[in-house]
Amino acid sequence: MNERSLPQLLAYEGSSPKPDDFGQYWERAMQELDAQPLEYELVPADFTSGLADCFHLYFTGVGGARIHCKYVRSKKPAGEQGPGVVMFHGYSCDSGDWLEKVAYAAHGISVLAMDCRGQGGPSRDTLNVTGTTIRGHVIRGIDDPDPDKLYYRNVYLDTVQTARILMAMPEVDPERVGAFGLSQGGGLTVACASLEPRIKAAVPVYPFLSDYKRAWETNITVSAYEELNYYFRFFDPHHLREEEIFNRLGYIDIQNLAERIEARVLWVTGLVDPVCPPSTQFAAYNKITAPKELLVYHEYGHEYLPYLADRSLQMFLNL
Incomplete structure (x- = not known):
């Protein structure tokens, strides 16, 4: 894997394209999400703790998918609000154990951890698309005539709905909510x-899901981006559609969304990452204009x- 020095990474602006109608694409998506009610169901979990209340939370996402989250509610006096954090898991995994979330709740931070559609948890994937699903979710919907059928479009909308539900909880201060996750x-x-x-x-x-063309250029075939290699091998071995494919992926490329961030950001990266190449990560980091710190x-x-x-908890304690 041919990567760059840190000074070069800090100047890198990405290789993947941004579709001309990117803004309209996400404006249309957010309008669909805004029509979704923030209704949810809470089911007490078998796991119990004297430090927090633990629930399974279910809501209906765009397209009618039933989405599952783990909700760990900090114990507070009635009427008192505190901070909250939405958590997102790695590729093909699930929302994880209760323990890490209880640790946050013990410090007064309520946590809502989302399970991605059709991955390791019970959240359902209702997407009906034309084309292959070979080897992964990044390319799910890539051959459908409608770019709104890309799998990650709906998952990104689920993350917003998850955050909005947490912000609407009576025990959570909607002005003190953060987000956390590794890889995917x-x-x-x-x-x-x-x-x-x-x-x-x-x-x-x-972070995963950034600068897909750069990830493909690094010849990654045994990592989170391997499905790009498989797609071209099986469906476009002469790369006649290469420009079209990477332009389509631009709709779900986080480097094209990153400039919208208004939050304070602590960006964490390892410089010898063989799974999500550092350059793909810096393509997004370098576009953030909000206050940011690189770790x-x-x-x-x-x-x-x-x-x-420890560092992450301290940041969220200061929300």
């Missing part, structure tokens, strides 16, 4: 903060990062 969750954190301007703080960690792990890749959990 990092990309969804960027998408959420881009599309919901009330997000006050965001911690995207080595670099020079010898680390797509893995456990020491002290990060």
